[in-house]
Amino acid sequence: MQSTLIRNVRLSGQATSQDILIEQGHIRQISDRVSPPDHAVIIEGNHRLALPGLIDGHAHVDKSLWGMEWYVNEVSRELPEIINNEREFRRTREFDSQRQSERILRQAISLGTTHIRTHIDVDTEIRLRHVEGVLATREKLAEQIYMETVCFPQSGLLGRPGTLQLMDDALSLGCDYVGGIDPSSFERDPVAHLNAIFDLAVKHNKGVDIHLHEPGELGAFSVELITERTRSLGMKGRVTISHAFCLGEVDPARQDTLIQGLADMNIAIATTAPSNRPVPPYEKLRAAGIRVTAGNDGIRDTWSPYGNGDMLQRAMLMGLRYRWRQDREIAQALHAVTQGGADVMELKNYGLSPGCQADLVLVAGQAVADIIANPPQERTVFKAGKLIADRGECLF
Amino acid sequence: MQSTLIRNVRLSGQATSQDILIEQGHIRQISDRVSPPDHAVIIEGNHRLALPGLIDGHAHVDKSLWGMEWYVNEVSRELPEIINNEREFRRTREFDSQRQSERILRQAISLGTTHIRTHIDVDTEIRLRHVEGVLATREKLAEQIYMETVCFPQSGLLGRPGTLQLMDDALSLGCDYVGGIDPSSFERDPVAHLNAIFDLAVKHNKGVDIHLHEPGELGAFSVELITERTRSLGMKGRVTISHAFCLGEVDPARQDTLIQGLADMNIAIATTAPSNRPVPPYEKLRAAGIRVTAGNDGIRDTWSPYGNGDMLQRAMLMGLRYRWRQDREIAQALHAVTQGGADVMELKNYGLSPGCQADLVLVAGQAVADIIANPPQERTVFKAGKLIADRGECLF
Known part of the structure; x- marks a missing residue:
């Protein structure tokens, strides 16, 4: 060579x-x-x-509209409506998840992203179409980008019989992690949801990466349930909590207790550093030895038009959100979009x-x-x- | 022509x-x-x-380090220390406010800014150097950008005898507005500070644009004092409050009362939509008929390295901060960086x-x-x- x-x-x-x-x-x-x-x-x-190489630790490349006709967003702010709106969009418009994931990945690669963890929607309507599309893209771009995939029950698991089996199939097809979504506020049954996804992870010997947008003490309860399952199932080091707004909302003493649990179980945190939500306390997490990665989340999709795939822009937004102004503070944002992601992905030779x-x-x-x-x-x-x-x- | x-x-x-x-x-x-x-x-x-043309309703072009050697930021987060650090910087390094204001304005103009309101530091150390520098730039770029200037007591008025006279001189030199700074949290005497700047405004028949970072009820008290003085001095429509974080912190009923006072006195609000502070409630302000402009604030100075002078980037940050995702919501960000600024500046034929x-x-x-x-x-x-x-x- x-x-x-x-x-x-x-x-x-x-x-x-x-x-x-x-x-x-x-x-x-x-x-x-x-x-x-x-x-x-x-x-x-x-x-x-x-x-x-820049690392995007939380993406949704299967759902980007990058390069498509402009999507006029008229959806409300409520999570269930946003999700329903997206399913409706997929029913009525032609959407090719392989093509779209390739488009947004080429954009991200052109800006320096060399590693990415992407969540891929699985539901009873699109079934495994997005998984198949993204896995085809992964193969096609294997020499240009390292990709981890999470099968993600975006529309919920408990209210849509058949989703769990599709998740099982997605893992058999090659997904690397089991995804999950707000077990109380969205799924309405935290124990049933978490047990289902952790059982699946154990069955396939895979890690877990769960979306947790739940606020305050409700989210903190979910963090506890996730930590307990990580411990009891011997999954230390194999679980990521994405977003985890609640860690930025509870009082400092409660934060300390939750962070201690996360650190004991080596649970990683993925953040997008949103400017309109509480953010997990970055410095406190890192001081406790917790791995933290940053991600661009959805880029130009039916949820939101923002973003361009650039992890340096994400670092900028992270710096602004955490009010990092000193050079040594801002260096933390670079860490989050590089080594932090490598730690979460357990990359060798990064x-x-x-x-x-x-x-x-x-x-x-x-x-x-x-x-x-x-x-x-x-x-x-x-x-x-x-x-x-x-x-x-x-x-x- | x-x-x-x-x-x-x-x-x-x-x-x-x-x-x-x-x-x-x-x-x-x-x-x-x-x-x-x-x-x-x-x-x-x-x-x-x-x-x-894009409008920057709150800038500090006199203090930008744009195009200079990289400034390694090591300053703490406390306002007095940030201000002291900046004065120390000016004592020890060569800084040409005319050159620097021209540099950052050329950058902003290249990105479409055609109108700007800039605050200019006045203190007992730099005295009128920055005012003279920016006024020279204003003349030099008169055909390329419309500029409003605010003489701004960045280091405080009350604790530094002589500053008020320098402000007076700055207005005589051609500054368009009287600036002010947190009357309680920074100046330690809200009545004395506000009386001083409003008296100056009356003397010169100029408007007022005051920096108000004070949190919660302390800031709300300042909003009341400003509103009272605007009313009693007959200055309706001639006052702007910049930042006004407190409006985003107090409870909704208190918000309504404050907003009613602002609307009655046609007091304008300038926001930078910061991602790490509470923000004034944009929709509520606009619904009350209040003029709202957006600004880039400091660009790459000793306070912070962020920004590039682009008011479309500011609109993006505003959209993210206010969680505007619908096209019609995002249009509000364009309004803030265009017509909203024109309304605050009372531009004709914009x-x-x-x-x-x-x-x-x-x-x-x-x-x-x-x-x-x-x-x-x-x-x-x-x-x-x-x-x-x-x-x-x-x-x-």
């Missing part, structure tokens, strides 16, 4: 530029001046910053050190806080040492 | 494209097909959206109708909600009918 030498890039926190030698898809050497091996491809970094897989992004900027506060659109992206996107365009 | 014909642009809410004829700096005609007058400059709109001054921005997108959810960087900007920026570059 070809060697590549990237000249003159700045690694995070460093003032001077270095060269990165890539061989057989991995970083071989980083130093002030590397002599190119014979026949090496040489790429001039122009003193841009080199970041490890990062910018010799021996790591050469997944990296070059971006022009004065400092890490600069590219997060004002993300430039032009990126140069490498996956396993191969140049796959440049100046916002995919090269595949 | 040259005529200009802009062909094939879509006006907000319209599906088909029209032509806009500009003569003597004003919109002369908008219709499906306009025959170009002799010697008219013809510009192809390519079915982009045409928006009225807008996209025949007779209006031809300040407009062309931007590619499927719909208004599209360009707000995902603002494209490329804009074509006209000021008084003259093409002044294209593809992100100023043409002056």
Whole structure:
């Protein structure tokens, strides 16, 4: 396999530029001046910053409308209505989940995303169409992006007989995690919902990643139930709670108790850092050793028109939401969209050190806080040492 | 003066494209097909959206570090420390307020800002340097941007004897409004502070625009004091409260009472829609007939590294903060960065109708909600009918 030498890039926190030698898809050497091996491809970094590949820890690539005719959003703010509206949309319009997931992934890849965990809707109407579509995209883009998939009962499990069997089938088809949704506020029976999804996880020997939007003490109760099941089923380290707004709402002492439980069971948190909801206390979670990843959630779908797949924009929104202004505070946002995601996905060989897989992004900027506060659109992206996107365009 | 014909642009809410004829700096005609007058400059709109010029209703262009060496932010979150840190910065580094205000304004203009209200620091250390710098920039860019200036006692008025006289001098030099800052939490004497700035406003026959970050009931008390002074001094319609977080914190009944007072006195609100603070209740304010403008606040200064001068990005952040997802909800964000600002500035002839001054921005997108959810960087900007920026570059 070809060697590549990237000249003159700045690694995070460093003032001077270095060269990165890539061989057989991995970083071989980083130093002030590397002599190119014979026949090496040489790429001039122009003193841009080199970041490890960006990681989107919570996505819904199966439902994006990216590149389709404009969808005029007229839906109310209530969760059940938003979900019903989406099912209605799918009944009445042509929607190709393979095509759409590929479109939004190409967009994300062009902006430097090299790893993504995506939830995929499973319900009794679309059945496994979205799972099949996204799994086909995963195969098609296997060399460009690493994808984890979560089969997700978006319309609920308990009120729609047959959904559990479809989830079971989705796991057999290749989904990596069992998804779940607000067990009390949406499903109306927390024990039944959580038992169903944890049983499925045990049956297939898979992890769990559950959407939890429930507010305050209701959400805190769900966190307790999830923590208890993680413990009793021996699933330590294999569970993620997505959103977890409630952790940002309960009082500090209650927060501490919940966080202790999460830390004991090595339960990870995925956040989108929403500006209109409470957010999990990032610093407190990290201080307790909890793995935290950030995600773009839905991008331009029937839920909301926002987003463009960029994890540096997500880092910016995270910085704004957490009121991070110091450079060292803003560095936490970069961690969340890089190493934090790698920790949640348990990636081996992730990062910018010799021996790591050469997944990296070059971006022009004065400092890490600069590219997060004002993300430039032009990126140069490498996956396993191969140049796959440049100046916002995919090269595949 | 040259005529200009802009062909094939879509006006907000319209599906088909029209032509806009500009003569003597004003919109002369908008219709499906306009025959170009002799010697008219013809510009192809390519079915982009045409928006009225964007308005930044709350800025601090005198303190931006845009284009300077990277400033490593290490300051704490406390307001007095942030302000002290900024004064210390100015003591120890070379800072040219004329140059810096021009830099950030050129950036904002390139993204379509045609009107701006900026607060300018006045204190006993920098004295009138920033006022003179920004007023020089205002003169220099008079044909490219309409600027309102507020002399702003950033370091406080009461604890720094001499500041009031400097404010007085700033108004004599040409500042348009008297600024103020948290009268209780920062100034420690609400009556003394508010009396001082309102007296100054009466003396110079100018309006008032006061920064109010005070939380909850403390802020609500300040809103009452401001409303009372507006009434007793006959300043109805000439006062703006910037930020006004407290309006988003008090209970709904208290909100109603405060809003009634604001509406009676036609007091305007300026918001930055911060994601980490309570926000004034936009819909309720508008329903009461209150004028609301949005602003970018500080852009890349010693306070915070965020922002790029783009009022469409501010509209996006506003949409996210207010959880506006429907197209008709998101249209409110466009209103806030256009007509809402014009109402607060009492602009004559603003807008996209025949007779209006031809300040407009062309931007590619499927719909208004599209360009707000995902603002494209490329804009074509006209000021008084003259093409002044294209593809992100100023043409002056």
